[in-house]
Amino acid sequence: MSIKTRLLLSYMAMTIIPAILCVLTAVALFPVLMKDKADDGGRKGVPVFWAASSEREELIAGIKFMAREDPTRFTDIHFLQKTDKQLNDLKAGLVVRLDNRITFASSYVNSSDLDTQLERKTADQGQNHWGGVKINDRFSVVQYDISISGQHTGKVYVLSDASLFKSARIFFPLILLSLLAAVGLTNGILTYLVSRNLIKPLYALKHAAEQIKAGDLEHKVNLNRKDEIGDLGAAFEGMRVRLNESIHLQLQYEENRKELISNISHDLKTPITGIKACVEGIQDGIAPIGPKRDKYMAMIAKKTEEMDRLIEELFLFSKLDLKRLPFNLEPTDLAAYLHDCVEELRLDPRITGIPLTFSYSGAGPLPVTADREKLHRVIMNIINNSLNYMDKAQKEIRIELIDSHAAATVIIRDNGAGIEGAALPYIFDRFYRAEPSRSKATGGSGLGLAIVKQIIEGQGGHVWAESQVGEGTGIYFTLRKIGNGGGSS
Incomplete structure (x- = not known):
């Protein structure tokens, strides 16, 4: 549930719950503070306050009409x-006073000094409404003047028991107080719950941020929420994971x-040591002239060539690794x-006496997207690697081309010593050699296959190897075909 929905529901609850509590309070107070009344109209269950108010108003209005239109009725x-x-049924009574004498007094309000109280308390009031004058601190009085045949004058009094409305005066303040209490309680609880629901995950994020600030990137952020804060926590966790990685x-x-x-340092030290030894031998006069000197010079040239090749491969690998070689x-x-x-390879002196075959399973051209120059470097590096590790008297190299659905696959096989399964996944790592020691007896810089991997992957292809010890090794690589939209496989 989103935060927006939570807030909307809390606002609705802040309105609805106090209203419901107020209604329940009113329902609970009505039986206590008011009695229900059943009249001839069958209005059973109507609160006495509302029934009495309505009937009193109607009856008093009728008395007022009679006092004005037909006073003889009194x-x-x-x-x-x-x-x-x-x-009387409405807790009220009627008193008629003609010619300064009470001619009718309701037993409901009869009192020994009623005439004196009415005379004293209504002498200066004229026509009063409910609550204007009270008799015995109990009855509210309303009076109307009457004149009969122009000879008799008097007043008609309606005395109402004010205690009927005491419950109403208690009931409505209680309802108001209950409403205020319900609003305050509801708002307080909902505010606490909503704020806690929002603040708790924020504290978790703050703690995680402090952990990251302290250098601890292993502290996971898992809020287990499906709202905006949950999305924030997921983004924060993703940031932590990426930063950790x-x-x-x-x-x-x-x-x-x-x-x-x-x-x-290791690979440069070997040729440098050889060069240094040859130079020291010449300087010491061990080989002043003749074949021995020529042998020393040839060795220096060979070691220099090895260093030059290693530096060239290092430079090429560095540019490939940094993606700076277009x-x-x-x-x-x-x-x-x-x-x-x-x-071309068959003309290479190193291939002399080694059968080199090429086979293609398809018919006709096989168009691919490739960098010709770098592809030539790939083939030469793989061939050189094969030449360095072939140990059989009858050596053999085979190049195969397979036309698959989405890519062209090239396989270069030899019948050399092979590579152990444990070492096979690492032969494309830089400076890796399958033999345990870093002896240069087999030659090579350890960068040849690493460069192959960089070039093939830089052209959108894929490279891998298959080998069996004693039977030889096959290096596989793929190139994307033109027109199929295919990639490496």
């Missing part, structure tokens, strides 16, 4: 008794950098390209 004892009985990657880069420096990708008929490469 000399009719039957009319007075009937009217008084109706008033970045730091680990940076540490790995640092470790790789140290390893690279160590490997470079690729000149162009349409290439891979079948014709490999055929030409095989013909």
Whole structure:
């Protein structure tokens, strides 16, 4: 549930719940403070306050009308008794005063000093309404002047028991207080719950941020919410994971950098040591002239060539690794390209006496997207690697081209010593050699296959190896075909 929905529901609850509590309070107070009344109209269950108020108003209005239009009715004892009985049912009574003498007084309000009280308390009031004058601190009085045949004058009094409304005076303040209490209680509880629901996850995020600030990136942020704060927590957790991975990657880069420096130092030290020994021998006069001197010079040239090749491969690998070497990708008929490469390799003195074959499973051109120059470097590096590790008397190298659905696959196989399964996943790592020691007896810089991987992947392909110890190794790589929209496989 979103925060917006939570707030909307809380606002609705702040309105609805107090109203419901107020109604329940009113329902509970009515039986206590008021009695229900059943009259001839069958209005059973109507609160006495509302019933009495309505009937009193109607009856008093009728008395007022009679006092103005037909005052002689107030000399009719039957009319007075009937009217008084109706008033008595409503906790009220009728008093008629003619010529300064009470001619009718309701038993409901009869008092020994009633005439004196009416005379004293209504002498200066004129026509009063309810609550204007009280008799015995109990009855509210309303009076109307009457004149009969112009000879008799008097007043008609309606005395109402004010205690009927005491419950109402208590009831309505209680309802108001209950409403205020319900509003305050509801708002307080909902505010606490909503704020707690929002503040608690924010404190969790704050704690996680402090952990990250302190360098602890292992503290997970898991809010288990499906709202905006949950999304924030998920984004924060994603940031933490990415930051943690970045730091680990940076540490790995640092470790790789140290390893690279160590490997470079080791691989450069070997030829430099040889060159140094040859130079010292010449300086010491061990080989002043003749074949021995020529042998020393040849050794110096060979070691220098090894250093030059290593530095060149280091420079190439560095640019490939930093993505700073551009690729000149162009349409290439891979079948014709490999055929030409095989013909060129057969002229290489190192291949002399080694059968080099090429096979293609398809018919016709096989167009791919490739950088011709760098692809030639790939093939040469793989061939050099094979030449370095072939240990059989009858050596053999085979190049195969397979036309698959989405990509062209090139396989370069040899019948050399093979590679153990445990070492196979690492042969494309820089400076990795399958033999336990870093002996240079087999030659190579340890960067050849690493460069192959960088070039093939830079052209959108994929490279891998399959090998069996004693039977040889096959290096596989793919290139994207033109027209199929395919990638590496």
